[in-house]
Amino acid sequence: MIYNTNEAQREYFYSMLTEEERKLLKYIPTVSGLLDFASEQYSELPAISDGKITYSYKELAERVAVRRGYLKSLGLNYGDRVAVFAPNTTDSMELYLAIVTGGFVSVMLPTQLDTVTLSALCKKFRISALFYDRSFEETACCAFEKAYPTDYIQAEPTPSPEITAETVCSICLTGGTTGSPKGAVLSHGAIMRGAFNGCFISGGVLYQKQIAILPLSHIFGLVKGFLSSVYTGGLIFECRDVKQAFGLIPILQPTTLVLVPGMAEIIVNLTKLKGKAYSQSLKTMIIGAAPVPPKLMKAIDTLGIKVLAGYGLTEGANLTAGNKEVMKNPDSMGMIYPEQQYKVVNGELRIKGDNLMNGYWDDDEATKQAFDEDGWLRTGDLVKFDENGYIYITGRIKNLIILSNGENVSPEELEEIFYKSDIVKDCLVSEAELNGKQVIGIEFLPEASAVKDMDETELYNSFRHLVNETNKNLPSYKQIAKINIRKEDFKRTNSMKISRKQD
Amino acid sequence: MNTLEKLKMLISEAMPEIDISSVTENTTLQNDLGLDSLAIMMISIVVEDEFSFEFEGNISFETVGELCDYIEKHNN
Numbered sequence: 331m332i333y334n335t336n337e338a339q340r341e342y343f344y345s346m347l348t349e350e351e352r353k354l355l356k357y358i359p360t361v362s363g364l365l366d367f368a369s370e371q372y373s374e375l376p377a378i379s380d381g382k383i384t385y386s387y388k389e390l391a392e393r394v395a396v397r398r399g400y401l402k403s404l405g406l407n408y409g410d411r412v413a414v415f416a417p418n419t420t421d422s423m424e425l426y427l428a429i430v431t432g433g434f435v436s437v438m439l440p441t442q443l444d445t446v447t448l449s450a451l452c453k454k455f456r457i458s459a460l461f462y463d464r465s466f467e468e469t470a471c472c473a474f475e476k477a478y479p480t481d482y483i484q485a486e487p488t489p490s491p492e493i494t495a496e497t498v499c500s501i502c503l504t505g506g507t508t509g510s511p512k513g514a515v516l517s518h519g520a521i522m523r524g525a526f527n528g529c530f531i532s533g534g535v536l537y538q539k540q541i542a543i544l545p546l547s548h549i550f551g552l553v554k555g556f557l558s559s560v561y562t563g564g565l566i567f568e569c570r571d572v573k574q575a576f577g578l579i580p581i582l583q584p585t586t587l588v589l590v591p592g593m594a595e596i597i598v599n600l601t602k603l604k605g606k607a608y609s610q611s612l613k614t615m616i617i618g619a620a621p622v623p624p625k626l627m628k629a630i631d632t633l634g635i636k637v638l639a640g641y642g643l644t645e646g647a648n649l650t651a652g653n654k655e656v657m658k659n660p661d662s663m664g665m666i667y668p669e670q671q672y673k674v675v676n677g678e679l680r681i682k683g684d685n686l687m688n689g690y691w692d693d694d695e696a697t698k699q700a701f702d703e704d705g706w707l708r709t710g711d712l713v714k715f716d717e718n719g720y721i722y723i724t725g726r727i728k729n730l731i732i733l734s735n736g737e738n739v740s741p742e743e744l745e746e747i748f749y750k751s752d753i754v755k756d757c758l759v760s761e762a763e764l765n766g767k768q769v770i771g772i773e774f775l776p777e778a779s780a781v782k783d784m785d786e787t788e789l790y791n792s793f794r795h796l797v798n799e800t801n802k803n804l805p806s807y808k809q810i811a812k813i814n815i816r817k818e819d820f821k822r823t824n825s826m827k828i829s830r831k832q833d
Numbered sequence: 834m835n836t837l838e839k840l841k842m843l844i845s846e847a848m849p850e851i852d853i854s855s856v857t858e859n860t861t862l863q864n865d866l867g868l869d870s871l872a873i874m875m876i877s878i879v880v881e882d883e884f885s886f887e888f889e890g891n892i893s894f895e896t897v898g899e900l901c902d903y904i905e906k907h908n909n
Binding site: 572573576577592593595596599600603604733734735763764765766767768769797798801806807809810811812 | 846847848850851852863864866867868869870871872873874875877878879882893
C-alpha cells in the first residue's frame with residue numbers, strides 16, 4: 331500500500347504556524363532563492379554573528395556575493411566540488427552559501443579528520459578547492475594542495491548563475507557499513523525541502539536566536555540548524571567549540587537550539603548544577619540524530635522548554651517525520667512531513683519525494699542498493715503506524731550503532747581491525763551498556779591455538795591489552811568500552827556468518 | 834579534601850547515575866565508567882568551574898588519576 335501524506339498530516343505541521351508565518355513561509359526550491367528571499371524579507375535583521383561582529387541579512391548576501399567572486403577567481407567551474415574543513419564559524423557559513431549559490435557543490439567535512447583521511451576524502455570527491463579554518467591549517471595544507479583559508483574575503487561581488495531545484499547542491503557524508511563514509515548527493519530542491527520542513531515549529535518560528543552547535547558537516551546541523559534559521563529570519567551565532575558553546579548560553583541567550591540528545595542532557599545537568607541561566611532563554615529544543623530517552627524529554631519539559639523530536643536521514647535531506655507532541659506521545663516519531671509518499675515493505679519504511687538524494691557519489695552499487703526497483707528509498711528502518719498515522723520506529727535493518735551523541739559507528743569497520751590479531755578467531759561489535767550508559771562492546775572468540783597456554787587472567791589481560799592498544803588509534807566515540815570473552819562459538823547463520831542477533 | 838575526592842564529588846554531581854564508590858586513580862574514564870565524549874565534556878565543564886581554569890585542547894585523559902594530575906598542575 332502506497333500512502334501520500336494526507337490533509338491531516340499536512341495540518342499536523344501547518345497548524346504549528348501562525349497565519350503570518352503561513353503566508354510568509356513558502357517552499358523555495360533553491361538556496362539562491364532562499365538567500366534572495368531572506369535578504370529582501372529580513373534585510374536589516376541580524377543574520378549571523380561571531381559574538382563580536384554581527385551581519386544583517388543584507389550584509390550577509392553582500393558578503394556571500396564577494397565570496398562567490400573569490401571562488402570564481404580561483405578558476406572553479408560550475409559543478410566543481412568545494413570542501414570546507416572548519417568549525418561552524420561565520421566564515422564557514424558564508425562560504426557554504428557562496429559555494430552552493432555559485433553553482434558549485436559543497437562538501438562540508440568534520441574537523442576531527444586526520445591528514446590521511448582528509449586527503450583520501452578530497453581524492454574521493456575529486457575536490458577542486460579546500461577551504462580551511464586557520465586553526466586547522468597544518469592538517470589541511472598537508473592533506474591537499476589547493477587549500478585556502480576561510481577568512482580571505484576580497485574579490486568583486488558576483489551574482490549567482492542560473493540554479494534550479496535539480497542543480498546538485500551538496501554532498502553530505504553519511505556513515506556506511508563498508509567503513510568508508512559515503513557521500514549522499516543532494517540537489518538544491520532536496521536540501522531546501524529539508525530546510526522548509528525545519529520551519530514547522532510552534533510558538534513562533536520567526537526571528538529566533540541560536541548557537542550553531544551541531545556541525546554543518548552533519549545534515550541536521552546544516553539543514554535544520556543553519557538553513558532553517560536563514561529561512562525564518564533567525565540569528566545564528568558561530569560555534570568554534572561545543573564545550574565553549576554551553577558556557578555561552580547565559581551570555582548569548584539563545585531561544586532555540588538544534589541538538590543531539592547527549593547535548594540536551596548537558597544543558598539539563600548544567601541547569602541543575604549551575605542555575606537557570608543555562609536554559610531560561612530557551613523556548614525550544616529540536617533534538618534529533620538519535621532517539622531521545624523519555625527521561626530526558628521529561629527533564630527538559632520540567633524546565634519549561636518545548637521539545638521537538640524528529641526522524642530523518644541524510645539520504646532524505648534530514649527530516650522525514652517530526653513529533654510536535656513528545657510529552658503526549660513520547661514513543662512516536664510523530665507524522666511524516668508533507669509532500670512525501672511512503673510505503674512499508676516487510677516492515678521497512680520506504681519513501682519518495684523531492685527531498686531524496688540523487689544517489690551516492692561515485693558508488694553505483696551502493697546507490698542501487700539504496701533504492702528499490704521502483705525508485706523508493708529504502709530507509710533501513712523498521713516501522714509501524716498507529717490508526718492516527720503516527721509513526722513508530724521499531725528497529726533498524728542496518729547494523730549501524732547510533733550512539734546517544736549522534737555518532738554512527740559501523741561494527742564491521744571495528745571488527746576488521748581486531749581480526750588482524752593472532753588471538754582473535756572471531757569477534758562481534760555491538761551496542762552495550764555500562765553503568766547505565768550506552769557504549770560499544772565487543773565479544774571475542776579466542777583462537778584456541780594462540781591462547782592454549784594462558785590461564786583465565788592472562789587470557790583476559792591479553793584481550794584487554796589488544797582493545798586498549800586499538801582504542802588508542804580510534805576517535806573517542808568509536809572506542810570499545812566493554813569486553814566479553816566467549817567460551818562457546820557464536821550463533822551463526824546458514825552461511826556460517828556470525829548472527830548479529832546473539833540473544 | 835584531596836583532588837581525587839573533590840573530583841569524585843564533581844563526577845557524582847554531574848553524572849548522578851555513575852557509582853563513584855569504587856573509583857580510584859586507576860579507574861579509566863571510558864572503559865570503567867563508560868563515559869562517552871559528551872559525558873566527559875560535561876565533567877570537564879564542572880571541573881573548569883570548580884577549579885577556575887580551562888582545559889587546553891582536546892580532553893584525552895585515560896584515567897581518573899591523569900585528570901587529577903592535570904587539575905593539580907593547573908588549579909588556580
